[in-house]
Amino acid sequence: MKRDELPRSGYLVNDSLTVECTLTVLKKLPDMVVVSAATEVPLPSSDLHRHLGELLQGRKGADVTFVLDSGDRYRAHKNILAARSPVFMAEFFGNMNERSSQTVSIGDMQAAVFKAMLHFIYTDMAPELDEEHDEPAAVVMAQHLLAAADRYGLDRLKLICEGKLSSNIDVETAATTLALAEQHNCSVLKNKCVDFVTGSPETLNAVLATDGYKHLVESCPLVLTELLKVAHGRRN
Amino acid sequence: MKRDELPRSGYLVNDSLTVECTLTVLKKLPDMVVVSAATEVPLPSSDLHRHLGELLQGRKGADVTFVLDSGDRYRAHKNILAARSPVFMAEFFGNMNERSSQTVSIGDMQAAVFKAMLHFIYTDMAPELDEEHDEPAAVVMAQHLLAAADRYGLDRLKLICEGKLSSNIDVETAATTLALAEQHNCSVLKNKCVDFVTGSPETLNAVLATDGYKHLVESCPLVLTELLKVAHGRRN
Numbered sequence: 001m002k003r004d005e006l007p008r009s010g011y012l013v014n015d016s017l018t019v020e021c022t023l024t025v026l027k028k029l030p031d032m033v034v035v036s037a038a039t040e041v042p043l044p045s046s047d048l049h050r051h052l053g054e055l056l057q058g059r060k061g062a063d064v065t066f067v068l069d070s071g072d073r074y075r076a077h078k079n080i081l082a083a084r085s086p087v088f089m090a091e092f093f094g095n096m097n098e099r100s101s102q103t104v105s106i107g108d109m110q111a112a113v114f115k116a117m118l119h120f121i122y123t124d125m126a127p128e129l130d131e132e133h134d135e136p137a138a139v140v141m142a143q144h145l146l147a148a149a150d151r152y153g154l155d156r157l158k159l160i161c162e163g164k165l166s167s168n169i170d171v172e173t174a175a176t177t178l179a180l181a182e183q184h185n186c187s188v189l190k191n192k193c194v195d196f197v198t199g200s201p202e203t204l205n206a207v208l209a210t211d212g213y214k215h216l217v218e219s220c221p222l223v224l225t226e227l228l229k230v231a232h233g234r235r236n
Numbered sequence: 237m238k239r240d241e242l243p244r245s246g247y248l249v250n251d252s253l254t255v256e257c258t259l260t261v262l263k264k265l266p267d268m269v270v271v272s273a274a275t276e277v278p279l280p281s282s283d284l285h286r287h288l289g290e291l292l293q294g295r296k297g298a299d300v301t302f303v304l305d306s307g308d309r310y311r312a313h314k315n316i317l318a319a320r321s322p323v324f325m326a327e328f329f330g331n332m333n334e335r336s337s338q339t340v341s342i343g344d345m346q347a348a349v350f351k352a353m354l355h356f357i358y359t360d361m362a363p364e365l366d367e368e369h370d371e372p373a374a375v376v377m378a379q380h381l382l383a384a385a386d387r388y389g390l391d392r393l394k395l396i397c398e399g400k401l402s403s404n405i406d407v408e409t410a411a412t413t414l415a416l417a418e419q420h421n422c423s424v425l426k427n428k429c430v431d432f433v434t435g436s437p438e439t440l441n442a443v444l445a446t447d448g449y450k451h452l453v454e455s456c457p458l459v460l461t462e463l464l465k466v467a468h469g470r471r472n
Contacts, residue, residue: 043399044392048285048360051319060329061315079297079313083287093296124284156280163279 049123056122065103072111074118084121086153113144120157129164139168143180150184162189169196171203175212182220198231285359292358301339308347310354320357322389349380356393365400375404379416386420398425405432411448418456434467
């Protein structure tokens with residue numbers, strides 16, 4: 001629009017012009033990344049995880065069905081499960097010879113947790129832990145996934161969950177996370193929880209009043225002695 | 237060692253002390269990468285490609301054997317091949333129903349090239365292209381792998397080969413690479429080859445004398461016209 005058309009356009013109000021902009025913020029870089037201007041051939045980033053994610057989704061060639069307590073069923077591929085988890089390797093290709101079994105029952109695990117674990121096995125990603133709009137849900141998922149990762153020997157997933165829990169220790173989560181850290185041998189996470197709980201008398205009292213603490217008392221009574229020692233040492 | 241012990245130690249020669257250092261230069265960062273000092277839980281980088289590489293190596297659950305013209309045999313997994321290549325997807329899970337076939341013959345491809353392609357399918361990596369001690373061999377491998385990637389619809393491998401060839405255009409490689417670029421629809425690479433070949437009369441004459449140029453004449457005669465036009469345009 002030319003400058004002299006502006007006054008007649010109706011867009012000028014009280015001698016001022018309002019411009020509305022829509023900004024699109026890309027949280028991830030697009031898939032195409034130019035490695036070097038010299039080569040001029042753009043190189044897309046690794047797509048192995050995406051391809052395997054599509055294989056899980058499409059279920060082509062799936063040779064095993066997992067049945068959860070809830071009745072939910074998930075189809076998957078034995079070779080990929082075995083490549084990623086020593087537990088599945090032993091189960092499907094070990095001497096126990098469950099190899100021919102087409103259906104495997106999974107007890108004591110929520111369907112959403114098993115689904116997230118399956119997704120991680122195929123893609124090395126756990127988007128459920130990055131739920132920015134519902135951080136408490138993400139922390140609960142991290143607690144469940146930590147236990148699942150430990151059960152199936154998924155070391156990297158376990159470390160990711162430890163990192164997530166480690167940066168989300170508060171009065172509500174501390175006792176439950178401490179119990180988990182104790183049960184699944186996460187020493188760094190355990191120390192961080194102990195430090196937090198014994199940080200101040202107020203924090204300690206608040207944690208003692210949570211449901212998580214009752215669970216801690218029942219499941220890991222020996223940890224209470226450690227807490228006591230650390231708290232006592234701080235007082236002196 | 238204390239300062240007053242030094243003169244008697246025998247290490248001082250002509251009043252000077254020589255210190256020998258051994259520097260270890262890590263060409264890659266170690267696998268453990270600390271994401272944030274705040275979490276204190278170190279997070280290892282993605283290990284999906286390593287796990288699948290081990291699956292290829294160990295052949296657990298392999299359900300197809302490829303037989304090359306040379307007689308070399310390679311065992312692999314149909315679901316992973318199909319997840320990565322639309323050609324294998326159609327071959328193993330399409331309507332043509334080769335699904336039940338356990339053995340697939342691969343004609344017109346060197347064993348080393350097929351092996352490198354298989355490795356890339358499982359790991360998204362092509363170390364054969366980074367042979368720093370034998371760059372000409374790496375370029376020849378890139379030429380072969382480009383053709384293989386195009387044949388099996390491995391778009392990312394094709395782009396990696398294009399990038400490699402694109403940064404290795406010289407008198408010896410230009411004509412062969414130009415023929416490849418023409419045959420496999422690599423327009424950026426093709427333009428770079430044409431620019432190089434027509435860059436100077438000396439370069440053009442040197443390229444005309446290579447075996448690669450004879451191959452280009454036989455396989456892609458139409459490209460010669462393009463070369464002629466560009467060279468003519470430059471002269472004017």
